[in-house]
Amino acid sequence: MSGYLRWILVMSMLKNPVYRAIVVYSDTSTGVIKVRIPALTGADSVVDVSYVGRTAYNGVWSVPSIGSQIVVTADDANLTNVFWVQVAPEATTDLQPQIDALFLGIFR
Amino acid sequence: MIFKSSHPGSPDVSVVISGATVDYTTITSLTIDVHENMHDMATITFSGLVPVGITDYVGSPVIISIKVGAERTIDFYGYVSFIEPKMETRKGLVNNSPVQTAVMTCMGSSYDMVYPKYKTWENVTLVQLVSQIADTYGYSYAVPNDTFVWKRLAQTGTSDWELLTRACNDIGYNVTASGTHIHVYDPYKAVSRQLPYVELVTVRGAYGDLKYAPGRIMEFNGLFGNTTLEGNVYNYNYVGIDSSGTIVRSSTEDADFTGFGELAVRKGVAEVSTNVTSLEMLNKLSKASTKHNYPYNATALVTGVPDPVPGSVVKVDNFNSNFDGYWLVRGARHTVTRSNYVTELTIATDSTTGKNIESKPGAAFNPPPPPVLNKDNVWVSSLDFGDVYA
Numbered sequence: 001m002s003g004y005l006r007w008i009l010v011m012s013m014l015k016n017p018v019y020r021a022i023v024v025y026s027d028t029s030t031g032v033i034k035v036r037i038p039a040l041t042g043a044d045s046v047v048d049v050s051y052v053g054r055t056a057y058n059g060v061w062s063v064p065s066i067g068s069q070i071v072v073t074a075d076d077a078n079l080t081n082v083f084w085v086q087v088a089p090e091a092t093t094d095l096q097p098q099i100d101a102l103f104l105g106i107f108r
Numbered sequence: 109m110i111f112k113s114s115h116p117g118s119p120d121v122s123v124v125i126s127g128a129t130v131d132y133t134t135i136t137s138l139t140i141d142v143h144e145n146m147h148d149m150a151t152i153t154f155s156g157l158v159p160v161g162i163t164d165y166v167g168s169p170v171i172i173s174i175k176v177g178a179e180r181t182i183d184f185y186g187y188v189s190f191i192e193p194k195m196e197t198r199k200g201l202v203n204n205s206p207v208q209t210a211v212m213t214c215m216g217s218s219y220d221m222v223y224p225k226y227k228t229w230e231n232v233t234l235v236q237l238v239s240q241i242a243d244t245y246g247y248s249y250a251v252p253n254d255t256f257v258w259k260r261l262a263q264t265g266t267s268d269w270e271l272l273t274r275a276c277n278d279i280g281y282n283v284t285a286s287g288t289h290i291h292v293y294d295p296y297k298a299v300s301r302q303l304p305y306v307e308l309v310t311v312r313g314a315y316g317d318l319k320y321a322p323g324r325i326m327e328f329n330g331l332f333g334n335t336t337l338e339g340n341v342y343n344y345n346y347v348g349i350d351s352s353g354t355i356v357r358s359s360t361e362d363a364d365f366t367g368f369g370e371l372a373v374r375k376g377v378a379e380v381s382t383n384v385t386s387l388e389m390l391n392k393l394s395k396a397s398t399k400h401n402y403p404y405n406a407t408a409l410v411t412g413v414p415d416p417v418p419g420s421v422v423k424v425d426n427f428n429s430n431f432d433g434y435w436l437v438r439g440a441r442h443t444v445t446r447s448n449y450v451t452e453l454t455i456a457t458d459s460t461t462g463k464n465i466e467s468k469p470g471a472a473f474n475p476p477p478p479p480v481l482n483k484d485n486v487w488v489s490s491l492d493f494g495d496v497y498a
Contacts, residue, residue, distance in 0.1 A: 040264050042226025047260070052353075076383040079228065079262040081351070 018085055021072045023064045031061035033084060035072060040079070050081040117320045119176045119412055119449050123152060125188065126169040127485065131158055134203050136446060140172060140184045143439030143454070144282040144295075144418035145273045148216030150184045156203025157193065157210040165191055169481055170214045174414045174442055174449070176322055180304075182414040182442060185287040185479045185487050186216040217479060217487035218285030220245055221269035229261040234292065235496050237261070237275060241268050242290050246488030248476045249290040250495040252281065256392055259351070259385040280396030284418050288489045289476035293419045295399050296366050298436050300470035304415035307423045308408055308453070320411060325424075326450065327409040332431065334375050334403050341403045341458075342378040346394040349383065356387040358394040365398070367466030368421075368434035369459030372403045402456035404431055412449030416440055422455060423462070433462015471497035 021035035024046055033049035041047065049072065054061065064070045064084070071085040112118055123132060134154045141149040150172050165188045172184040193210040202208045221241070229237065234254045242249040245268075256279060263271045269285075276283045276292050284291045293301055310325050334341040346358045365371045380397070384390045408424070416422055420437040439454035477491035 040226070041228050041262060045226065045228040047228055047230075077262060077264070078258070078260055080260055080383055080385055 018071050018073045020069050021082075023066050023068050023070060026063035026066055028061050028063055029059070031056060031063065033063050035070065035082070037072060037079075037082070040074075047079055047082050049084050052081060052083060054084070115320070117176070117322065117411070117449075119174050119414070119444060121175075121444050122171070122173045124171045125165065126171075126481065128165050128168045128188075129158065129161060131203070134158075134205075138172060138444050140174065140182055140442045141439070142182070142284065142286065142417055142441075144284060145277065146439075147218050147222075147269070148184055148186060148284075148286060150186060150214040150216075152212040152214070154210045154212065155208065156201070156205040157207045158205055159193075159207050162191060162193060162207070162210070165212060169485055169487060172214075174412070174444060176412065176414055176449075180322065180413070180415045182417075182440075183287065184214070184216065186214045187219065187487075189213050189215040189219065216285060217288050218247075218269060218290075220486065221272070221285075222267045224265045224267055225263050226265060227263040229258065229263070232258050232261060234276070234279070234281070238272065238290060238292055239494055241272055242494070244268065245288070246482070246486075247285070247288045247290055248489040248491070248493035248495075249292070250474065250476070250497060251290075251292040252294060252470075253496045253498055254279070254281075256388060258389075277400070278396060279392040280399045282399075282419065286417065287476070288479040288487050289493075291419070291473075294470070295419065295436055296364065297468045297470040298366065298419055298421050299368075299434075299465065299467040300472070301419060302472040303417055303420040305421055305423075306413055306416050307425055308410055309425045310427055322411055322413040324411045325408055326411065328406060328424075328427075329408075330404070330406040330431070332404050336401050336403065336405055338401050340376075340378070341374050341398075341401045342376050343374045344378050344380055344394055344397045346380045346382060346390050346397075348381065348390045350387060350390075351385045356384065356390050358387070358390045360394055360398050364395055365458045366434075366436060367459070367468055368436075368457050369461045369463055369465065372458055372460055374398070374403070398458075402436070402458045404435075404457045404460075406431075406435070406455050408453045408455060410451050410453065412442065412444070413451050414442060416451075416453060422453065424455075430460040431457075433457070433459065434465055469498070 019037050019039050021037045025034040034046050072082050075081045134156050136155045137153045139151045168188045170186050175181040191212045193207045195207050199208050235251050238249050238251040273283050281292045306323050308323050308325050344360045350356050416437045421434050435455040435457045441452045443450050474495050477493050479487045480490040482488050
């Protein structure tokens with residue numbers, strides 16, 4: 001990685017750092033996730049997590065468990081949109097071929 | 109009452125420091141500073157301060173009043189923030205005190221609002237934000253009835269004061285906190301707000317009459333041009349992405365200015381990319397952008413005139429120049445010594461000639477109730493008073 005690109009990456013991380021958040025509410029049917037971000041907003045404030053970048057599969061949203069820790073980031077200092085930083089499992093991109101592969105493996 | 113001489117223009121000055129023993133005759137000078145988006149501030153300089161209990165002053169409530177004539181007055185309500193005593197043994201005793209000089213710095217009562225907090229404000233309007241903050245401290249307020257809603261405002265280790273000024277500035281308003289009154293105003297509607305108006309006249313404007321009068325210009329230092337100490341003056345093109353993922357755009361217009369005369373040409377267009385929740389929010393940010401920098405800036409040192417406050421309009425008269433006309437007051441510093449009273453006004457305008465002044469629709473300022481000390485020795489408004497104006 002060039003020095004310039006590394007600088008861009010570092011600067012963007014400084015501008016939009018990630019924070020640990022505690023899930024206080026989540027719902028698999030609506031996708032609502034509410035979190036506390038103690039390092040940013042203290043112990044009492046609860047903020048909604050944006051739907052940007054998240055999708056329901058067969059009407060079911062992938063949400064973290066209440067009480068668990070997740071990693072979040074935001075797009076500005078007012079936390080206008082708070083995003084759940086997660087690695088999308090491959091299954092979510094195309095679930096059916098993976099299920100087929102699993103069953104083929106079982107019956108092979 | 110101190111500092112009163114036999115000269116008819118001499119101001120009535122009074123200083124009260126509550127709960128501390130003070131020999132008021134040792135005060136040699138004082139200043140009061142009021143400025144948009146800043147806490148009020150005052151300094152009191154003593155010559156030969158009684159050293160007993162010098163540290164007891166810190167935190168004491170203070171009232172300072174400067175009055176000229178029957179109605180022209182500036183009042184400061186605040187607390188002693190810190191004292192800088194200076195003791196030099198070789199200079200001996202002054203007023204029988206080893207503390208030859210001491211400068212007492214006082215911050216306005218709004219300094220109660222400086223403690224950092226962590227909080228998020230969801231779906232909040234300007235009126236809700238100001239009224240809730242004012243209620244927290246027992247203050248009165250006057251705020252425009254702006255219906256814009258912030259989806260979220262984050263207060264991350266910042267004070268209520270910082271949040272308030274940032275939020276107001278972002279959407280084009282200025283804030284002052286005089287006494288216990290929070291005043292939020294649009295600088296482009298200064299004429300209709302009708303805060304105290306003063307004419308500042310030059311020697312030429314006084315038609316050779318060199319008799320003393322408040323508001324005579326003694327010094328005028330200008331900085332004219334699109335490059336200012338606070339940044340360049342441009343028009344702006346804003347672009348952003350709203351909550352639904354749509355790219356939205358907004359631009360400043362030449363119709364948006366103080367209306368004090370003919371708009372000074374804004375050269376160049378600055379592009380700004382930002383994050384917004386809606387086109388309405390982008391329009392707010394865009395229209396606010398020209399309200400922070402003005403192409404004509406000046407400090408005018410005038411014979412003491414107590415009434416102009418940030419948001420007032422003053423008329424600079426008879427330099428026989430295009431910059432004669434109406435100016436917006438951004439700050440005022442009053443200095444009183446035993447021999448003189450002068451006011452330094454920080455003023456700005458975006459217009460020339462002062463002809464065709466336009467009063468944009470808006471409501472006049474309502475005088476707020478005076479502050480009182482509560483049982484905890486904290487300044488609060490004497491009445492519940494909230495003015496949500498058009």
